[in-house]
Amino acid sequence: MIENIEKMVKVAYDAIDDKLGEDTIILNVGKISSVADYFIITSASSERQVKAIAHNVEDELKKNDVCVISKEGQDTSRWILLDYGDVVVHIFHDDERDVYSLERLWKDAPNVDIDNLV
Template identity: 40%
Template sequence: MPDTLTQKQKLEIIVKALDSKKAEDIKVIKVGDLTIIADYFVIADGTSSTQTKALADEAEYKMQENGVTPNRVQGNNGSNWVIIDYGDIVVHVFSKDQREFYNLERLWRDGEDVDISEWVK
């Protein structure tokens, strides 16, 4: 199935999937003007390695339901940081301490915060 979803639709699917599994502090940062890595970073954290994996699995599952498969997934197996690379969107799911340590929000502070309030409960 061709990738027919818009970036906004993909972001909405990912954010809603993370929110449905109780991800903490979900952020979407538009970084396309700053890097060729991706157009958007989605960042969230879980309260345990089990939840971190469940969050990543749910985001990947919901995207696959919509015909979108990741280019790469790194860091499963009880990891404290899972990266799901969709090319234009990269999803980072951290444990809380790993998120604080890497502080991607600070690294990418010149990026534009995306309003996701309509997608989260």
């Protein structure tokens, strides 16, 4: 059982790291949006790796009794979005991340250092 949102972010981050997600960032969007408290954004160099990261995030959070509310992009594996309510995980293929540039779109959201989170 996960005690708080920050612990959920840590579990998701570690699951991404286990599958070698690239350039992973955490944005604290809670003060500028009602969509979520945190966005975790990562990328991978292949569709297979994008899918593997998504599955690992789901598996690790499920082990902690946290189930995904909604997921998008499983069919193409170019951009998979996992919505956990307070935490939204974006897993991009490298090419798609450059196109959508969520970091630029949410530039007012502060970056969070995982070591300072939990």
